Amino acid sequence: MVRAREKPALAAASLALLIALMVNAILPIEIVECILDHLANSKPDLSICALVCRSWTHRSRALLFHSLSTCPPSPSHLSEPFLKSILLAQSSHLVDLVREVKVDCCHVSELTRITFNSLRLNRLTRLWLCRNDFARFDWDICLTRTLASSLETLILDRAVFKDAVQLLHFLSSPCFSKLRSLSLTNISYLLRTNTITRDADWIIQRWKQTGSSRPPATPKITLEELDIGLIPDHNIYHILYDSRSPFRWNRLKRITFYRIWDNGLIQGFLNGTLPALECLEWESTEPAYHFASSGAFSGSIQNRTILPKIIELSAPFAFTSRDVIFFYNILHVIGNGGDHGLSTVTLVFPVDLDGLVYHKLSDTSLFILHGTDVIFKLASLPSVKSLHLVVPMSLYIEEQRKLDVKSFMKTHFGFYMNAGSISVVYRPAVSDREPFSRSS
Incomplete structure (x- = not known):
């Protein structure tokens, strides 16, 4: 029996379905697709449209499942609902439709492990990893070694790694070889650093010695956009810009500094060899400083080759x-x-x-x-x-x-x-x- 409070919703859905059927009979498919595109941000409407007829189903589903996100209600909840959302993106009738996935693991290591043991990246273009805890994994995070993908955008927010070596192993995984956009914000390390472990040359050497996650034939990652936020080590740009790192910077067009107003960090990222850089962006009116801050950024860019190209x-x-x-x-x-x-x-x-x-x-x-x-x-x-x-x-x-x-x-x-x-x-x-x- 239908509850009284559900009747208005059912009536509205039935009316929408009836109207959609009438519209489908008189409108060409091009106009129908424009209508569906206009409803791209309304999942309830798209769900109704997907039931109208076969000619509407594929377009509606493509928009409905283009982007998926999952987050457990709290870290104490069981992982079953979380896993269902991850597996939904892998189902045979949806796997070709899902292009973007956002996964919030609430700093629970098991949820991070579930994500990388279950999620196939071969058709995704955008992966957003929020509050992932990698610190308890192997140094070289071997979970990411065999994942073939078409990922173009990787967003890492509030992730925890053992140290900069493990972060470098993660970023150098073959599954990220086609990246064009990389966002690193609010990254933290579990292990304390000292003068030696903060040295860029030591980090690169340690990275090469502790794993072989990148086959010799794998091309370097050529980024076009870099979004950088707070990161524990003040010398992170030395690591990323090092010629031995997995990155190539000759096509980088845009740098976005998120809540960064530290002179040393900004000058460091702008002092690289960046022949294609044409866009500079600072986000947030609440700038933050590194614990080893060299003072506030004044707007004077030391690399004089930068501004004329911006x-x-x-x-x-x-x-x-x-x-x-x-x-x-x-x-x-x-x-x-x-x-x-x-x-x-x-x-x-x-x-x-x-x-x-x-x-x-x-x-x-x-x-x-x-x-x-x-x-x-x-x-x-x-x-x-x-x-x-x-x-x-x-x-x-x-x-x-x-x-x-x-x-x-x-x-x-x-x-x-x-x-x-x-x-x-x-x-x-x-x-x-x-x-x-x-x-x-």
């Missing part, structure tokens, strides 16, 4: 002295002449402008004055074709506050907005970060 620059802008100094230094380098290609600049303001709208303090007003001056100068650069000001807005912000924020933007940037020199984008503030979302 065509896209994106960074947070909270009207602080740090932000103003950073962009004044950028302006100083670009303004000194030469052939600079910077054409697109994106500044991400604080969520709801972080109270700047209501601040009347003289020092805040001064920062706003200096900040707007920097923005106007950026917009006036001959090479800059588009300058985007992004204002994240809280989902539940009251209407009056929205009007106040927009009034603030119009007051300070209205002239340039009307002239087309500056564009303002209001978008919902997103709490869950998704690396490489622009290209996925």
Whole structure:
């Protein structure tokens, strides 16, 4: 017997199914596919569409199962529901459809082992591993040796390794040989490091001695995008850029620094030989520093071959002295002449402008004055074709506050907005970060 509270849902589903059947009879398949693509983010609607007729089934399923994610309710729960989700991606009628998988293992080693013993990567293009604990595995993590794959994107977030040697073994696995995008954020090590174990040359030698996970004929990993966050060792760039490492950097186009404002780390990653680098991005308005920090990044890039090739620059802008100094230094380098290609600049303001709208303090007003001056100068650069000001807005912000924020933007940037020199984008503030979302 159908419960009373379920009747409206069933009625709505039946009506949607009836309408879909009628639409299918009169619409060409091209328009139907456009409709289904429009519903790509609505799994309930896609589930209904998959039942309409054979011509709708494949497209609906492809969108419905394109991306799967699994996470146990808590670390104390049994692994059975988790395993069912992993196996779902391997079922014979879905294995050709699943392209992206996100696995959150809650730092439970057994769930990490289940993932790598069960998940076939041969058709996946994107793998997101969150809170995986590899520290209790073998040094060379042999689980990853035999996994053939077509993976193009690997995201490692809050993963735990024994040390940098094990991290290098993991990244050098043949299953990652076709990677084009790599994200390493909030990586931690179980073993304490010292002066010797932090030495890049020692790490590379130890990596070569403790395993043979990469066959000699395996080509190096040629990345196009690198997303880097907090990592325990301050010299991680020495390891990744070493000529003996499993990586080649001649095609790297974009580097994104996530919550990193440490001068040593940033200069280290920008001091490599990066002939194809054209996009630099800093994410988050809450920069973090390494425990062995060499101080805050000022915007002065030591590698003078970098800036002339950069065509896209994106960074947070909270009207602080740090932000103003950073962009004044950028302006100083670009303004000194030469052939600079910077054409697109994106500044991400604080969520709801972080109270700047209501601040009347003289020092805040001064920062706003200096900040707007920097923005106007950026917009006036001959090479800059588009300058985007992004204002994240809280989902539940009251209407009056929205009007106040927009009034603030119009007051300070209205002239340039009307002239087309500056564009303002209001978008919902997103709490869950998704690396490489622009290209996925």
